[in-house]
Amino acid sequence: MVSIHTDVGSVSLASPLIIASGTCNFGRELSEYISFDRIGGICSKGLTLAPRAGNEGCRVAETPSGMLNSVGLQNPGVDYFIANDLAFMASLNTRVIVNVAGHCADDYIEMASRLNQHTDQIDAIELNLSCPNVKEGCMIIGSSPSQIRELVSNVRSVTSVPLWVKLTPNVTSIAQTALAAQEGGADAVVAINTLLGMAIDIRTRRPVLRNNTGGLSGPAIKPVALRMVNECYRVLDIPVIGCGGISNETDVLEFMIAGASAVEIGTSVLIHPTIPLQIAGNLEEYAEKNRIELSDIVGTLELWG
Amino acid sequence: MKDEYSARLISNRKLNEESSILTFFCPDIAVAAKPGQFVNISCSNLLKRPFGICSADPESGLFSIGVREVGEGTREIREFLPDRRVDVLGPLGNTFPIDDADRLIFVGGGTGVYPLFFALSQAVKRSIPAISVCGFRCVGDTCMIDEFRNCSDRFLVSTDNGDMGIHGNVLDALSGISDSELNQSTIITVGPEIMMKNVAEWAFDRGLPCFVSLERRMACGIGMCLVCTCKIKKVGSDDQFENKRCCADGPVFDAREVLW
Numbered sequence: 001m002v003s004i005h006t007d008v009g010s011v012s013l014a015s016p017l018i019i020a021s022g023t024c025n026f027g028r029e030l031s032e033y034i035s036f037d038r039i040g041g042i043c044s045k046g047l048t049l050a051p052r053a054g055n056e057g058c059r060v061a062e063t064p065s066g067m068l069n070s071v072g073l074q075n076p077g078v079d080y081f082i083a084n085d086l087a088f089m090a091s092l093n094t095r096v097i098v099n100v101a102g103h104c105a106d107d108y109i110e111m112a113s114r115l116n117q118h119t120d121q122i123d124a125i126e127l128n129l130s131c132p133n134v135k136e137g138c139m140i141i142g143s144s145p146s147q148i149r150e151l152v153s154n155v156r157s158v159t160s161v162p163l164w165v166k167l168t169p170n171v172t173s174i175a176q177t178a179l180a181a182q183e184g185g186a187d188a189v190v191a192i193n194t195l196l197g198m199a200i201d202i203r204t205r206r207p208v209l210r211n212n213t214g215g216l217s218g219p220a221i222k223p224v225a226l227r228m229v230n231e232c233y234r235v236l237d238i239p240v241i242g243c244g245g246i247s248n249e250t251d252v253l254e255f256m257i258a259g260a261s262a263v264e265i266g267t268s269v270l271i272h273p274t275i276p277l278q279i280a281g282n283l284e285e286y287a288e289k290n291r292i293e294l295s296d297i298v299g300t301l302e303l304w305g
Numbered sequence: 306m307k308d309e310y311s312a313r314l315i316s317n318r319k320l321n322e323e324s325s326i327l328t329f330f331c332p333d334i335a336v337a338a339k340p341g342q343f344v345n346i347s348c349s350n351l352l353k354r355p356f357g358i359c360s361a362d363p364e365s366g367l368f369s370i371g372v373r374e375v376g377e378g379t380r381e382i383r384e385f386l387p388d389r390r391v392d393v394l395g396p397l398g399n400t401f402p403i404d405d406a407d408r409l410i411f412v413g414g415g416t417g418v419y420p421l422f423f424a425l426s427q428a429v430k431r432s433i434p435a436i437s438v439c440g441f442r443c444v445g446d447t448c449m450i451d452e453f454r455n456c457s458d459r460f461l462v463s464t465d466n467g468d469m470g471i472h473g474n475v476l477d478a479l480s481g482i483s484d485s486e487l488n489q490s491t492i493i494t495v496g497p498e499i500m501m502k503n504v505a506e507w508a509f510d511r512g513l514p515c516f517v518s519l520e521r522r523m524a525c526g527i528g529m530c531l532v533c534t535c536k537i538k539k540v541g542s543d544d545q546f547e548n549k550r551c552c553a554d555g556p557v558f559d560a561r562e563v564l565w
Contacts, residue, residue, distance in 0.1 A: 022530070029528045029553065032307045045531075053548050060522050060532035062352050062378075067524060071531045074548055218351055270525040271353060272392070274309050 002287040004280065004294045006040065008239045008261050009187045011123050011162055013040030013095055015280045016252060016294065020243055020266030021046050021099035021126060021166070022071065026085040027092055033273040038280040040262055041095030044081065046128050048100075049107045051077035055133060061199035061208040066220030066245070067267060068197050070211035072133045073101050078111045082118060090121035097164065101128035103137040105151045109158055116159040125161050127152065127186075129177075130168035130193030132215045139193075142168045145180035152184025162187040164241065169221075169228055170196050178232040178240075190241040190264060191228045195221055218267040219245040226258050233259020233299055247275070249282035259299040310334060312346075312393045314385050315367060320448040324373045324416070325383050326359065332366035334358075334395050340403060340424035341518060341557045344370065344395030345526035348378045355523050355552070357420030357495070358396060371419030371448070397526050398556050401516060403427050406491040409435040410482070410513075411457075412475050412504050414496025418449050420518060421495050425456050434458050436482060436490075440475035440500065444468045459486070476503055487511060494518075498565070505560035515560040521551040528553025536564035 006016045014037065021043035024030045036042065054074025061068040076084070078100065089096045098115055102108040108127060115122055129142030129151070141147045152165060165181035167174055169192040178189045194215025199208040207213070225244025232240045242260030246252060247268040255263045268275050287294050312331035319325045334344060338361035345353035356370035374380050385391070401424045403409065409428050413421040418439050428435040437457040441447045442465045454460045462470035463478040471478045475496075492515040494504040501517040508515035521533035534548035535555060546564045549555065 023525075025529045025531070033309075033527075034306070054531065054534065057532075057534055058522055059534065060524050060530075062350055065351060067351060069524070069530070069532055074531050074534070267351075270530050271347075271351065272309055273307075273394070273525070273527060273529075 002291060002293060004283045004287055006262050006295045008241060009162060011095060013262055014038055015040045015283065016256065016260070016262040017276050017280055018097065018241065018262055018264045019043060019269055019276065020264035021128065023266035023269050026081070027089050030269070030273055031092060034277050036092040036094035039094045039276050041097050041123065042089060042092060043097040043099050043126055043264065044085070044089060045075050046073045046099045046101040046131060047075050047078045047081050047111065048073055048102065049078055049111055051075065051080065056210040058208060058210050061214065063197070063199055063216065064220060066216050066218035068199055068209060068214035068216050069194070070133045070209045070214035072211065073131060078114055082114065086118060086121050095123040096121060097124045097126050098122050099126040099128050099166070101131050101134070101138050105141065105147070105154060107137065108151055109154050112155045112159045116161060119161055122161050124164050124187070125159065126164045126166050126190060127155060128166050128193070130166050132168065132170060132194055132196045132213070133211060139168045139170060142177065143171050145176050148177055148180040149184040152181055152186050156185035164188045164190050166190040166193050168193050169224055174228045175231045175235045179235055182236055182238050186238060188239040188241055188261070189232055189236065190243055191232050192221070192225045192244050195224065217245070219247055221245050222251065226254060229255055229260050230258040230301060249279050249286060252279060252283060253286070253297065256294065256297050257301045259301065261295070261298050308333070310393045311390050314387050314389045314391065316387060317385055321445055323446070324371060324448050326369050326371055327382070327385065328367050328369040329391070329393070330366050331368060331393060334393060335361045335366045335368045336363040338368055338396040339400040340427045341401035341420060342396035342398050343420070343556065344368070344393050345397060345523070346370070346382065347392035348381045350378050352524055353392070353394065353526060354378045354382060355526055357416070357518065359419040359422050360426060361423065371416060373416045394526055398552055399554070401493050401557055402491070403433065404431060406433055407489040408491070409433055410487070410490045410492050411435060411437045412479065412492060412494040412496070413438070414440045414475060414500045417495030417518070418453070421493065422449055422452055424493060425453065429456050436486065437461070438463070438475050438478045440464070440478065440496070441469070442466070475500060476507060479504070479507060487513060491516070501560070502565045505563070508560065516557055517560045517563060518556045519551050519558060519563070520556065523552050526552045537562050538564050
């Protein structure tokens with residue numbers, strides 16, 4: 001019997017498809033379009049300790065094969081989430097991954113402590129060390145291997161929930177930041193978050209985004225993400241979750257061959273909310289036709305010598 | 306479950322140099338659509354484009370949108386040929402509060418006239434008296450004039466350069482409506498933001514309820530990505546606001562709640 005089940009460490013997933021943070025809010029809207037039983041997991045919108053209004057608009061710009069966003073972590077805060085959204089996410093019959101983003105290291109520790117009271121409803125915490133749209137924390141911490149190591153280690157000491165670290169591509173060596181996450185005690189890394197970019201309006205000679213810069217996502221970043229997933233896979237002992245421009249089953253297979261145990265899909269879900277189920281169906285067909293367990297292809301990439 | 310539909314283009318009618326009406330066959334959307342809602346339509350670019358629904362007929366399964374060329378996506382969509390299939394999400398967003406109104410005054414500018422025409426059609430069906438006021442830059446820019454004139458109890462048109470109707474903007478046109486005609490009226494306005502703001506102030510000064518349909522750059526259109534937010538005042542505050550989603554919490558808002 002072939003299957004598209006996959007494991008990310010101790011977290012077993014119905015399929016390798018996880019809905020990426022920030023692309024499905026807390027799942028309510030998407031649940032009107034798809035059922036989640038063949039979806040591996042869902043990541044919450046990035047949460048902060050206090051509620052955040054997010055950045056001024058305009059927050060979106062379309063670019064060739066991609067989009068820039070500068071939402072800036074608009075969210076109701078972790079306590080509101082626990083009281084109002086967590087139970088809904090837990091009811092979706094898929095793995096629940098809670099994405100947290102801090103202004104500083106203490107924020108992450110505090111949020112992880114609070115979430116640790118709800119381990120029955122949370123399958124993993126995703127440490128967002130990579131949001132490019134806020135001035136403090138996140139990508140600043142995530143660009144420094146030593147800060148990553150220390151932060152992950154401190155968060156590790158306050159929670160038993162599996163910790164995934166979402167990495168930024170805006171660094172010289174993602175292998176180094178990935179290794180720092182592993183050394184700090186991460187259970188998996190997610191590669192990659194968005195690439196920092198800019199769009200310009202030639203009429204106004206202003207950036208299109210009110211925040212000046214934003215995070216680039218979509219098919220435009222897939223080759224960068226694939227390369228970085230493979231770089232992480234080659235140096236790590238812990239699993240890698242691939243993310244960046246995945247829009248179809250071939251993309252998923254490419255990421256898994258590069259070393260991803262699972263993948264996160266985001267921008268393509270914004271455009272086609274039913275696409276996760278289409279991809280799941282196509283992956284099942286692929287596994288059936290080739291008589292393989294999907295997880296067997298993870299990391300089977302053979303680099304040219 | 307909601308779904309993404311494949312809609313077939315039935316006709317593409319050019320209105321003027323910049324604008325066209327596209328009619329699609331898609332019974333699911335035609336049956337469900339209500340005035341004020343929009344659809345998200347695919348083109349060659351990555352993101353879908355949002356358009357206010359201009360008409361929807363459950364019996365024929367047809368719905369239409371007005372498209373004004375403002376960029377790459379709308380340029381391509383205006384060139385779509387009949388029988389082409391497009392991916393469509395919809396109907397999306399909330400609706401104009403038409404059914405509760407005793408009398409209605411519709412105030413449209415630019416592409417705002419398309420969703421307003423759907424609202425006017427609904428008012429006619431419900432036998433709610435309706436005055437329509439449409440403003441354009443010039444005569445070459447006008448669209449749907451005959452449709453509005455035929456369906457409204459009274460119709461006023463203004464152009465910025467005066468080459469058709471009242472010389473001026475929609476506020477100049479509104480000044481021609483008597484107090485007795487305004488009495489018990491609900492104002493619904495769609496168009497450029499500065500126009501809606503001015504109409505909202507005009508309505509506020511006269512103690513008339515006013516609803517606006519806001520426009521933002523969108524991505525998902527269904528409330529997931531939070532890129533299309535509008536500043537909406539917190540209850541009981543004039544300067545405290547929260548970022549609401551234009552696509553899912555709107556696009557229709559009570560004008561008193563909008564922080565312009």
